Structure formats: C-alpha cells, structure tokens
Amino acid sequence: MTTATPNPPLDFKALPKIELHAHLSGSISPQTLHEIWLQKKASDPTLSLADPLLALAPGQAHSAHDLASFFTVFSSYIYHLINDAATLTSTTLSVLRDFAADGVVYLELRTTPRALPTPEAYVSTVLSAIRHYEATTAPLTMRTNLILSVLPPLSSPPSQPSYPPPDRPPQPPSLALSTLSLALHHSHPSPTARVVGLDLCGDPSSTSNLPLLTPIIHQGRLTAPHLGLTLHFAESRASATDAELALLLACGPDRLGHVIHVHEGVKGEIVGLARGRGRPVGVEFHFQDWAGVEGCWVVLATDDVGVFGSPLSNEYRIVAEEFGLGRAEICALARGVVDVIFGGEREKERLRGLMWEE
Numbered sequence: 577m578t579t580a581t582p583n584p585p586l587d588f589k590a591l592p593k594i595e596l597h598a599h600l601s602g603s604i605s606p607q608t609l610h611e612i613w614l615q616k617k618a619s620d621p622t623l624s625l626a627d628p629l630l631a632l633a634p635g636q637a638h639s640a641h642d643l644a645s646f647f648t649v650f651s652s653y654i655y656h657l658i659n660d661a662a663t664l665t666s667t668t669l670s671v672l673r674d675f676a677a678d679g680v681v682y683l684e685l686r687t688t689p690r691a692l693p694t695p696e697a698y699v700s701t702v703l704s705a706i707r708h709y710e711a712t713t714a715p716l717t718m719r720t721n722l723i724l725s726v727l728p729p730l731s732s733p734p735s736q737p738s739y740p741p742p743d744r745p746p747q748p749p750s751l752a753l754s755t756l757s758l759a760l761h762h763s764h765p766s767p768t769a770r771v772v773g774l775d776l777c778g779d780p781s782s783t784s785n786l787p788l789l790t791p792i793i794h795q796g797r798l799t800a801p802h803l804g805l806t807l808h809f810a811e812s813r814a815s816a817t818d819a820e821l822a823l824l825l826a827c828g829p830d831r832l833g834h835v836i837h838v839h840e841g842v843k844g845e846i847v848g849l850a851r852g853r854g855r856p857v858g859v860e861f862h863f864q865d866w867a868g869v870e871g872c873w874v875v876l877a878t879d880d881v882g883v884f885g886s887p888l889s890n891e892y893r894i895v896a897e898e899f900g901l902g903r904a905e906i907c908a909l910a911r912g913v914v915d916v917i918f919g920g921e922r923e924k925e926r927l928r929g930l931m932w933e934e
C-alpha cells in the first residue's frame with residue numbers, strides 16, 4: 577500500500593514572486609533611512625529631522641496610522657533625507673536587495689521624477705542604479721523595470737502654504753507632459769532596465785483636477801502604445817466618484833491599483849474593459865473582491881514596504897491564511913501575474929520558466 581506524500585508547507589520567501597506595485601521612496605527600509613540619517617547628521621549636526629527608526633515606528637509622527645498622515649511622510653520627511661543623487665542611488669540599491677532577498681524575481685518599481693537636480697537626472701540615476709545592481713549581482717535572480725508616476729494637479733492650490741506640505745503639490749499639467757516624454761525617452765528596448773509604464777498616484781483624499789491630466793494620458797496612449805498604464809483607482813471614497821472613475825477608465829488602463837470603493841456598475845465596466853481587449857486587467861492588491869472576477873487578475877503587492885513593514889512574502893502568507901488557499905492555488909496566483917507585467921514577451925518567457933507550477 578502506498579501512502580500519498582503530503583505537500584510540504586509553502587515557503588513564502590522561496591516562492592518566486594512578481595512585485596508590480598511598489599513606490600520607490602515608500603519601499604526604503606527604516607534601517608536604510610537610519611543609515612542615511614546618520615551620515616547626514618555627521619556632516620550637518622544642525623539637521624533637525626528625527627531618527628527614522630523612531631519617527632517611522634508605530635504610533636510616531638511619520639508612521640502610517642491613517643491615510644491622511646501617511647501621505648505627508650514623503651514631502652515632510654523622506655524627501656529631506658533622499659535629496660541628492662548619492663542617496664537616491666544607495667537607497668535604490670538597498671530597495672532592490674530587499675526585494676530580491678524576499679524572493680521577488682521580477683520587479684516593476686515606480687517613482688515620481690523629482691528635481692534631483694532635474695527630473696531627467698532623477699530617472700537616469702534610478703535606471704543607472706538598477707543597471708549597476710544587475711551588473712554586479714551574481715547570481716542575478718531578479719530583473720527590474722521602472723514605471724514613472726504622475727501626480728495630478730490639485731483643483732485649487734492652497735491659499736496658505738501648509739505644513740506639512742501636501743503630497744499632491746499644485747503642479748502644472750506640463751509636468752505630466754515632461755514625465756511622459758521622459759518615459760518615452762527611456763522606454764527603448766534594452767537588455768537591461770528601462771521604463772515600461774506610467775502610473776497615476778498621490779494622496780487620494782485631495783481633490784485633484786483630473787480633467788487637466790487625462791488628455792495627456794490619452795496622448796501618451798497614442799504616442800507610446802508600448803508603455804503600460806496603471807492607475808490608482810478608487811483607493812479612498814474621495815477618489816471614487818463616478819465622474820473620476822469614468823475619466824480614469826476612459827484612459828484604457830492595463831492595471832488598476834487598490835480598486836476598493838467601487839459599486840457593481842464600475843465593476844462591470846472593468847470586466848467590459850478586459851473583455852474588449854481580450855487580455856486580463858491586473859488588479860493590484862484587493863484579493864477579497866477581485867479574485868475570480870472575469871477578465872481580472874489579482875496582483876498581490878507591497879505598495880510601501882518601508883512604511884507598512886509587510887514584505888511580499890508576508891502578503892502571500894496572509895492571503896493563504898485568510899482565504900484558506902493551498903499550495904497549488906498560491907502558486908497559480910503568483911504565476912498568473914506574469915500575464916499582466918509591462919516588461920514584454922521575453923521577460924514573460926523567462927518568468928514562465930521559473931514561476932512554480934505547484
């Protein structure tokens with residue numbers, strides 16, 4: 577008589593995983609920020625920023641205890657530490673090492689170009705750091721591409737300069753246009769990292785002026801159909817009005833982030849979008865409402881692991897435990913993400929060869 581060997585428990589770290597929704601500045605670990613803080617403090621003893629290990633600790637000023645306080649962490653804190661090319665390079669490298677150590681085999685890192693000293697230089701610095709990582713890491717287990725983020729302009733600029741400064745500072749739509757041309761410039765086929773898509777992000781509780789922005793996104797779709805488009809979508813109630821969601825869906829996104837506050841009508845439109853194009857729409861995060869929905873594939877992701885502290889292996893573990901998924905189902909969930917990456921057919925082939933079947 578033979579007895580069936582039970583499947584060994586799933587090692588969520590060893591499971592090959594694809595990370596498609598990670599903001600660069602939010603993915604820097606508190607320890608890495610702390611090391612940068614020590615260096616800055618040594619060269620400028622008057623530096624008044626608190627130690628990141630304290631400031632980002634649960635319950636402290638810059639910890640993510642609610643959505644409103646979360647968004648101030650970038651402009652009022654992290655950007656004061658990551659304020660030159662050297663820190664941008666070293667933090668990008670540390671973020672890549674952290675994702676690879678967690679078993680990520682393909683990463684689409686997203687970031688908003690900042691004036692360090694110019695948006696052009698910012699993007700080149702991040703891409704160079706990724707290429708340096710890939711050239712100097714052996715064995716190289718993780719490939720990385722970049723998504724450039726755009727923040728929509730605020731509806732009305734604050735009359736008083738506010739502190740902390742808003743996450744979506746009033747910016748002219750021309751900034752989105754220049755991000756689009758930067759994305760185009762860095763999107764040419766390359767055996768190493770390149771820009772593969774555009775993202776729309778920012779504090780969903782500030783009222784933005786989307787109608788100023790969406791024509792630029794449409795223009796991007798026409799001039800750069802090879803770039804993927806992912807949009808933060810219905811993340812909070814304030815950013816989930818029918819008018820806003822209709823504007824966003826009309827841009828024909830390939831992936832949607834969060835997708836929390838949607839009613840059945842909007843859900844139907846997303847299904848229709850997938851049906852119309854004959855390939856899945858990636859839904860970043862929200863497993864509970866989107867698993868098994870026709871034409872949609874749930875992409876587990878970390879968003880801002882440096883602030884929220886939950887690596888991708890942990891996200892898979894939570895979903896497995898909360899929804900009672902077995903080994904084969906978890907492997908299928910991770911493997912299906914291949915179909916919604918922006919990194920092209922060759923990368924998809926590479927990934928199909930290494931994602932676990934079961």
Ligand SMILES: CNc1ncnc2c1ncn2[C@@H]1O[C@H](COP(=O)(O)O)[C@@H](O)[C@H]1O
Binds near residue numbers: 602743779
């Ligand atoms: C919690 N969910 C979220 N929703 C929307 N936008 C988010 C976000 N998490 C981070 N960001 C956006 O990412 C930028 C910081 O990274 P980068 O400097 O670009 O690398 C900020 O503009 C922030 O609004």
